[in-house]
Amino acid sequence: MSWVLIAEQSLNGLQFGLMLFLLAAGLTLVFGIMDMINLAHGSLYMLGAFIAASLVQVTGSFAAGVLLAVPATALLGMILEVSILRTLYARDHLSQVLATFALILILNEAVRLVWGSDAALAMPQALSGPVELVPGLMYPAYRLLIIAVGLAVAVFLFLLINKTRIGMLVRAGASNREMALAMGVNIQALFTLVFGVGAALCAVAGALLGPLLAVQVGMGENILILAFVVIVIGGIGSMRGALLGALLVGIVDTIGRAFLPIAFGAFLPPQFASAAGPAIASVAIYLLMALILFFRPQGLFPARG
Amino acid sequence: MRTLLVAAALSLGAAAGPGVQAADKVKIGFVSTLSGPSAALGIDIRDAFQLAVKMNGGKLGGLPAEVLVGDDQFKPEVGRQLAEKYVKLDKVDFLTGFVFSNIMLASVPVAFENKTIYVSPNAAPSPLAGKQCNPYFFVASWPNDAYHEAAGQHATNKGYKSVYLIAPNYQAGKDSLAGFKRFYKGSIANEVYTQLGQLDYSAELAQARAAKPDALYIFLPGGMGINFIKQFVAAGLSKDIQLITPGFSSDQDIIRPVGDALLGTIDTAHWALDLDNATNRKFVAAFEKEYQRLPSLFAAQGYDTALLIDAAVRGAKGKVENVETVRKALRDAKFESSHGPFKLNRNQYPIQNYYLRVVARDSQGRLVNKTLGTIFKDHGDAYVQDCPMK
Numbered sequence A: 001m002s003w004v005l006i007a008e009q010s011l012n013g014l015q016f017g018l019m020l021f022l023l024a025a026g027l028t029l030v031f032g033i034m035d036m037i038n039l040a041h042g043s044l045y046m047l048g049a050f051i052a053a054s055l056v057q058v059t060g061s062f063a064a065g066v067l068l069a070v071p072a073t074a075l076l077g078m079i080l081e082v083s084i085l086r087t088l089y090a091r092d093h094l095s096q097v098l099a100t101f102a103l104i105l106i107l108n109e110a111v112r113l114v115w116g117s118d119a120a121l122a123m124p125q126a127l128s129g130p131v132e133l134v135p136g137l138m139y140p141a142y143r144l145l146i147i148a149v150g151l152a153v154a155v156f157l158f159l160l161i162n163k164t165r166i167g168m169l170v171r172a173g174a175s176n177r178e179m180a181l182a183m184g185v186n187i188q189a190l191f192t193l194v195f196g197v198g199a200a201l202c203a204v205a206g207a208l209l210g211p212l213l214a215v216q217v218g219m220g221e222n223i224l225i226l227a228f229v230v231i232v233i234g235g236i237g238s239m240r241g242a243l244l245g246a247l248l249v250g251i252v253d254t255i256g257r258a259f260l261p262i263a264f265g266a267f268l269p270p271q272f273a274s275a276a277g278p279a280i281a282s283v284a285i286y287l288l289m290a291l292i293l294f295f296r297p298q299g300l301f302p303a304r305g
Numbered sequence B: 001m002r003t004l005l006v007a008a009a010l011s012l013g014a015a016a017g018p019g020v021q022a023a024d025k026v027k028i029g030f031v032s033t034l035s036g037p038s039a040a041l042g043i044d045i046r047d048a049f050q051l052a053v054k055m056n057g058g059k060l061g062g063l064p065a066e067v068l069v070g071d072d073q074f075k076p077e078v079g080r081q082l083a084e085k086y087v088k089l090d091k092v093d094f095l096t097g098f099v100f101s102n103i104m105l106a107s108v109p110v111a112f113e114n115k116t117i118y119v120s121p122n123a124a125p126s127p128l129a130g131k132q133c134n135p136y137f138f139v140a141s142w143p144n145d146a147y148h149e150a151a152g153q154h155a156t157n158k159g160y161k162s163v164y165l166i167a168p169n170y171q172a173g174k175d176s177l178a179g180f181k182r183f184y185k186g187s188i189a190n191e192v193y194t195q196l197g198q199l200d201y202s203a204e205l206a207q208a209r210a211a212k213p214d215a216l217y218i219f220l221p222g223g224m225g226i227n228f229i230k231q232f233v234a235a236g237l238s239k240d241i242q243l244i245t246p247g248f249s250s251d252q253d254i255i256r257p258v259g260d261a262l263l264g265t266i267d268t269a270h271w272a273l274d275l276d277n278a279t280n281r282k283f284v285a286a287f288e289k290e291y292q293r294l295p296s297l298f299a300a301q302g303y304d305t306a307l308l309i310d311a312a313v314r315g316a317k318g319k320v321e322n323v324e325t326v327r328k329a330l331r332d333a334k335f336e337s338s339h340g341p342f343k344l345n346r347n348q349y350p351i352q353n354y355y356l357r358v359v360a361r362d363s364q365g366r367l368v369n370k371t372l373g374t375i376f377k378d379h380g381d382a383y384v385q386d387c388p389m390k
Helices: A003-034 A041-059 A062-083 A093-115 A141-163 A165-175 A177-182 A187-209 A219-234 A239-265 A270-295 B002-016 B039-055 B076-089 B101-113 B146-157 B171-183 B202-211 B223-234 B252-262 B278-291 B297-315 B323-331
Strands: A130-134 A137-140 B026-032 B063-071 B094-096 B117-120 B137-139 B162-168 B187-194 B215-218 B242-246 B266-269 B352-361 B367-379
Touching: A003 A041, A003 A137, A003 A141, A003 A165, A003 A187, A003 A219, A003 A239, A003 B202, A041 A062, A041 A093, A041 A187, A041 A219, A062 A187, A130 A141, A137 A141, A141 A165, A141 A187, A141 A239, A141 B223, A165 A177, A165 A187, A177 A187, A219 A239, A219 A270, A239 A270, A239 B202, B026 B039, B026 B076, B026 B297, B039 B063, B039 B252, B039 B278, B039 B297, B063 B076, B076 B094, B076 B101, B094 B297, B101 B117, B117 B297, B117 B323, B146 B171, B146 B215, B146 B242, B146 B266, B146 B352, B146 B367, B162 B171, B162 B202, B171 B187, B187 B202, B202 B223, B215 B223, B223 B242, B223 B252, B252 B367, B266 B367, B278 B297, B297 B323
Parallel strands: B026 B063, B026 B094, B094 B117, B117 B137, B162 B187, B162 B215, B215 B242, B242 B266
Antiparallel strands: A130 A137, B266 B352, B352 B367
16 A cells, blocks of 8 residues: 555545534534534535535636625525524524424425526636646645635634634633623624624535535535534534544545455455445444543533533 | 226226227327436437437327327336326327336336336346346347446457446446456456445545556446546546446536546447438437437437337337237337347347447537447347247
């Protein structure tokens, strides 16, 4: 097994992990600060991708389309928060799960009505080829862009949460909501803002992954489950936990798909070896989650001290 | 309610009596997937079938043709209901149309039980070619394994030392790679089975790059193949590894969403846009004129299905109500299809040539499949010896 293969697979894991982070970051804030389970978070990811596909077509530029899709999705997210989700904060988790599950179905059908069951979103021509990072290591330029954007957003979020006044309020809200409320924080405006940021991050992930995967109805559901695993591993409400949890899940999943078939291939027929790889990789993610829940029920980096 | 309708229909049928005279029209039930993400194939088949009827002056085999069209919505239960309606209530003379084998297999038993002939414009699964071959099942397309076998033969002809194989981890995926291996004599670099419906192939592509095979053969139907090919090119693998696909993974319906990434892809099929015969020239020109797009191989299959029914009705001298006469006429049908002379094996699956094609630009700069050569001449299938029909 060459270093090139290991390097390439590590980059694949990093790319997947960073995209998971964008989804998990919004989810962990909403869950941590508002104590609200939002299953419709994946629908915002889908909406972001569809809006980006339309805007790229209208503007004729990939960058412009994606950059416009982010505030547009954020706005939609905030409208959703003000109009529907706000009434759910006082309810128990089961009501929230039921209501936001209904939202998934409604938004799926709404998207189907507006756009149809899928939309075309192509990566920019200039990035459609590979780049030679170091001699012998070729990597798709577009996946490098995803890694770069993911890292930039992570740094931006770190600064926003740790160095600004808004970030301080968010941290205060996440660690003790009642106390923050008692200290005079305008929690309602803060919630709407946080929801908008979460939706914006969804749009970034949806628009960037769209050309690589497919922009289609229901694209948010599978990835949402992984995002929940990430925030449970990382610690609910913790941005640092979301980042490390996402990278952990991304790398464990890629390693499973890439290297377990090789390991099993040594002593099993190919159809079993390559089926066992992804199967055990996905079990490994949940096993990791179960172990962390057992030994550290608050996650790796709990937000509440 | 349905039993009542069926009873009413049956008594009506009885009232019409068994008097055998040449029918005044031929009735065809056409059920296919015409909506949803997989609709492009069914629409191509339907359009070409109707085009053939239209070019024939609205007739098949000299009789006015009535084509009832239904959408199975990609759901086996809907397909079965429509088949039941067409066979039992409308009493069609032929049933046809299904694209997907799972929907067809759920629906055709209705036709078989009622001795209605099904002519398949696409799905031709291996079991129905062998032990379970059926007197009422005819294929106007190609046996399931044929494209994969042709691809394997091509890899052998080309002298490839190692080929990397990728397919989804389900029965059709394993069958297709088995078909490839039946005719490939070199070594297999790796045989990878991915999850069905997987959309990101980064890990698999990195493995393929590291294995340095001469060629890569994929069986990834639909959206899986579209994603794989785009990611294959973006990873820069197309420079070092020759991509080989079955014809349906790089035909006109895939060229539309994938575009230039497909340039240079090698594939195998029983038909190509530029196959030089009179029927094909006429078909391609008429299809493009009527629908403002180039026909896919599915369209060619739909066209051939209509031509086969046309030849059978003519052979039966219009006596479409006598199913045994029509069956015999179908088995003996002689006509020029879109891929040359049409001939059926004793299991009623075609014996035909398979061609090597490459995706390239035509004189107008459009991406099309160009024929490079013939891989198999008069090729049947590996299952016919198990078929008890004589």
